[in-house]
Amino acid sequence: ALGASVAAAMPFRAFADASEDSIAAFTGGAEMGTEGLTLTAPEIAENGNTVPVEVSAPGAVSIMLLATGNPTPDAAIFNFGPLAASQTASTRIRLAKTQNVMAIAKMADGSFVQATQEVKVTIGGCGG
Amino acid sequence: MADNVKPKVRVPKTAAAGEAITLKTLISHPMESGQRKDDAGNLIPRSIINRFTCEFNGQSVIDVTMEPAISTNPYFEFEATVPEAGTFTFTWYDDDGSVYTESQDIAIG
Amino acid sequence: GRWGRLAAQQALTQDQLLQFDTYGNVSLIHVTDIHAQLKPIYFREPSVNLGVGPNKGEVPHITGADFRKLYGIDDGSASHYALSSGDFSALAQGYGKMGGLDRVATVINAIRADRPDAILLDGGDTWHGSMTCYETQGQDMVNVMNLLKPDAMTFHWEFTLGSDRVREIVQDLPFAAMGQNIFDAEWDEPSEDFKPYEFFERGGVKVAVIGQAFPYMPIANPGWMFPEYSFGIRDAHMQDMVNEVRGMGAELVVCLSHNGFDVDKKMAANVTGIDVILSGHTHDALPEPVLVGETIIVASGSNGKFVSRVDLDVRDGRMMGFRHKLIPIFSDVITPDAEVAKAIDAERAPFKDRLEEVIGRTDDTSLLYRRGNFNGTWDDLICNALLDQRDAQIALSPGVRWGPSILPGSDITREDIWNVTSMTYGKAYRSEMTGETLKLIMEDVADNLFNPDPYYQQGGDMVRVGGIGYKIDITKPIGERISDLTLLATGEAIDAATPYVVAGWASVNEDTEGPQIWDVVEDYIASQGTVSVPDNTNVVVVE
Ligand SMILES: [Mn+2]
Ligand SMILES: [Mn+2]
Numbered sequence: 001a002l003g004a005s006v007a008a009a010m011p012f013r014a015f016a017d018a019s020e021d022s023i024a025a026f027t028g029g030a031e032m033g034t035e036g037l038t039l040t041a042p043e044i045a046e047n048g049n050t051v052p053v054e055v056s057a058p059g060a061v062s063i064m065l066l067a068t069g070n071p072t073p074d075a076a077i078f079n080f081g082p083l084a085a086s087q088t089a090s091t092r093i094r095l096a097k098t099q100n101v102m103a104i105a106k107m108a109d110g111s112f113v114q115a116t117q118e119v120k121v122t123i124g125g126c127g128g
Numbered sequence: 129m130a131d132n133v134k135p136k137v138r139v140p141k142t143a144a145a146g147e148a149i150t151l152k153t154l155i156s157h158p159m160e161s162g163q164r165k166d167d168a169g170n171l172i173p174r175s176i177i178n179r180f181t182c183e184f185n186g187q188s189v190i191d192v193t194m195e196p197a198i199s200t201n202p203y204f205e206f207e208a209t210v211p212e213a214g215t216f217t218f219t220w221y222d223d224d225g226s227v228y229t230e231s232q233d234i235a236i237g
Numbered sequence: 238g239r240w241g242r243l244a245a246q247q248a249l250t251q252d253q254l255l256q257f258d259t260y261g262n263v264s265l266i267h268v269t270d271i272h273a274q275l276k277p278i279y280f281r282e283p284s285v286n287l288g289v290g291p292n293k294g295e296v297p298h299i300t301g302a303d304f305r306k307l308y309g310i311d312d313g314s315a316s317h318y319a320l321s322s323g324d325f326s327a328l329a330q331g332y333g334k335m336g337g338l339d340r341v342a343t344v345i346n347a348i349r350a351d352r353p354d355a356i357l358l359d360g361g362d363t364w365h366g367s368m369t370c371y372e373t374q375g376q377d378m379v380n381v382m383n384l385l386k387p388d389a390m391t392f393h394w395e396f397t398l399g400s401d402r403v404r405e406i407v408q409d410l411p412f413a414a415m416g417q418n419i420f421d422a423e424w425d426e427p428s429e430d431f432k433p434y435e436f437f438e439r440g441g442v443k444v445a446v447i448g449q450a451f452p453y454m455p456i457a458n459p460g461w462m463f464p465e466y467s468f469g470i471r472d473a474h475m476q477d478m479v480n481e482v483r484g485m486g487a488e489l490v491v492c493l494s495h496n497g498f499d500v501d502k503k504m505a506a507n508v509t510g511i512d513v514i515l516s517g518h519t520h521d522a523l524p525e526p527v528l529v530g531e532t533i534i535v536a537s538g539s540n541g542k543f544v545s546r547v548d549l550d551v552r553d554g555r556m557m558g559f560r561h562k563l564i565p566i567f568s569d570v571i572t573p574d575a576e577v578a579k580a581i582d583a584e585r586a587p588f589k590d591r592l593e594e595v596i597g598r599t600d601d602t603s604l605l606y607r608r609g610n611f612n613g614t615w616d617d618l619i620c621n622a623l624l625d626q627r628d629a630q631i632a633l634s635p636g637v638r639w640g641p642s643i644l645p646g647s648d649i650t651r652e653d654i655w656n657v658t659s660m661t662y663g664k665a666y667r668s669e670m671t672g673e674t675l676k677l678i679m680e681d682v683a684d685n686l687f688n689p690d691p692y693y694q695q696g697g698d699m700v701r702v703g704g705i706g707y708k709i710d711i712t713k714p715i716g717e718r719i720s721d722l723t724l725l726a727t728g729e730a731i732d733a734a735t736p737y738v739v740a741g742w743a744s745v746n747e748d749t750e751g752p753q754i755w756d757v758v759e760d761y762i763a764s765q766g767t768v769s770v771p772d773n774t775n776v777v778v779v780e
Contacts, residue, residue: 089206
């Protein structure tokens with residue numbers, strides 16, 4: 001199911017230590033808002049090795065994408081240039097297990113916003 | 129250098145001046161994460177594409193720092209403004225020092 | 238109502254089954270989930286079909302006597318037998334087998350006699366589920382279905398023929414192959430191999446039929462068999478398609494869906510502008526449509542047991558009213574269509590001897606059935622075969638919803654075995670699994686069935702188990718539903734760290750090794766002669 005977008009407020013400490021360093025490096029420890037960034041990912045991954053994710057934050061300078069449940073959570077940092085028509089980008093990421101995918105946008109004024117969505121990675125099998 | 133690395137891009141042939149267009153790119157690459165072990169139990173060293181850029185007539189559209197969580201055969205989709213006729217240049221930077229480029233012209237019409 | 242009256246009738250006639258006061262200006266005919274059952278079969282509806290979250294206690298999660306009470310169906314009636322569980326073996330003796338595509342053809346032709354331009358829609362799971370279908374890679378079903386002249390079709394198990402074979406068949410289909418949610422995996426764009434929708438001009442009405450293939454294809458079935466495609470529910474794209482066809486003048490929008498019933502209910506609430514959803518995948522047979530907002534959802538059963546007829550009054554670009562009947566295909570009552578009967582025999586002829594060979598028998602108390610949330614007796618028999626023939630401690634068998642029933646005291650033919658096992662990834666593996674992994678798998682499958690959000694309900698029923706017992710609390714979240722895992726041979730609790738020998742089949746992994754499951758089951762039944770399979774008491778369910 002593509003198309004759901006959730007921007008849930010999650011306490012910072014909810015993310016495993018591996019993510020914390022990356023987040024701190026990107027934000028410098030700044031507070032993060034929860035409005036203005038849309039993270040779109042499937043509820044269930046068709047294939048955990050290639051999960052489509054879209055991030056969109058109008059007015060962002062850059063957006064970091066993290067797979068918080070992976071041993072190495074970093075996925076990408078999108079830096080938007082002057083000819084970006086929107087601050088929107090899609091890619092495909094690996095998810096080792098069911099987890100929260102997280103995006104953090106750095107806005108033009110130096111503030112940060114974040115969004116997370118849980119993506120279920122299932123063993124699968126069985127069918128009607 | 130990874131074998132058979134082949135970039136593919138989807139760019140419209142034409143656009144109106146100032147129009148926002150959608151660009152899609154794919155490049156065949158194993159994106160070895162550095163997390164996997166081989167049959168003998170040894171860690172397979174990391175070998176990924178670590179950066180992707182798209183420029184139009186020398187101006188940046190997007191510049192992506194890529195990490196091991198990016199899937200095999202990295203895919204990107206994003207939007208660019210086309211102020212004039214010109215050339216999109218797409219560049220992928222491999223851990224091993226290889227650089228792969230692809231370019232495509234777009235006309236105003 | 239109609240069902241109360243029909244229930245009261247002991248002597249069925251074809252005219253009664255077909256009786257319908259033609260209504261409005263458009264007729265839809267829906268068949269779905271035939272699972273390659275060309276011939277009449279017995280098929281027991283589930284006795285356990287639990288709903289969760291908003292669907293707890295809602296149809297189709299009402300079974301047996303509760304189901305009959307809800308719809309005013311008399312105990313012992315034809316509708317009791319066709320639509321619900323309970324007294325199945327006894328009622329089957331009286332009412333006989335159901336289905337058969339030659340009988341389905343008769344019903345479709347009769348509807349077309351009333352309404353020549355009725356639209357026939359096939360909801361998929363058609364080219365899968367029998368020996369002849371397996372051996373001909375779906376060609377037997379394609380040939381026979383073409384005689385019924387469908388107008389459109391959508392898909393699920395068809396993709397397990399492999400994408401090359403699917404494309405080969407689809408290229409020559411004389412009707413629309415549809416799925417608005419079938420995307421090209423490489424570029425994430427709608428696949429050019431399938432249409433999102435098709436227009437039909439009927440009774441002066443512009444009808445748009447939008448296809449919705451099974452959304453969880455690469456999750457529930459082996460994705461490596463169709464790597465070019467991506468699926469998903471794709472609500473937003475569905476809404477775009479509805480808006481597009483409305484913009485093109487559609488006065489009636491029908492969705493031919495293989496979502497499964499609860500997913501269809503949620504999609505109907507999320508997407509506006511669909512008049513009718515013809516629902517497949519979860520094999521539910523409902524005597525009345527379910528209304529969600531202004532959308533009616535029709536569920537037409539499985540295995541060729543039923544044909545749904547929906548007459549609609551469409552005026553001024555709006556659905557003003559409908560009349561519906563779920564027509565049960567009592568095979569002893571409905572005269573087979575001669576042409577289709579002949580075609581079915583021709584398809585079966587090359588395999589006749591293999592199909593009809595008797596492998597064993599059921600004893601006088603054992604009804605073999607599968608349908609239901611947990612282990613059915615067919616599943617127990619398959620698990621016993623795996624334990625015995627693969628020398629395993631634990632057996633796992635997929636909770637698929639297809640597979641006809643065998644009455645007590647009956648022969649079991651090779652065809653019967655293939656009808657409950659046939660698939661293109663049927664190898665029976667044997668491997669070691671720790672107790673922890675076993676629990677993880679069972680929790681994963683349970684969440685794919687009992688997650689309160691229908692969009693997380695991706696698969697079939699609960700994985701069937703042999704050699705172990707367990708308790709399941711369906712109200713709990715993932716990781717907490719399964720407890721009391723016990724190795725039946727010793728009565729000891731399953732230990733998280735201990736490796737156990739596990740045999741199973743229908744793995745979605747590409748490199749699975751082992752004999753085909755139908756051979757494993759055949760060898761086991763042959764070795765037993767007469768099989769006795771009491772109802773499973775080793776799965777304890779907490780609601
Ligand atoms: Mn089915
Ligand atoms: Mn199905």
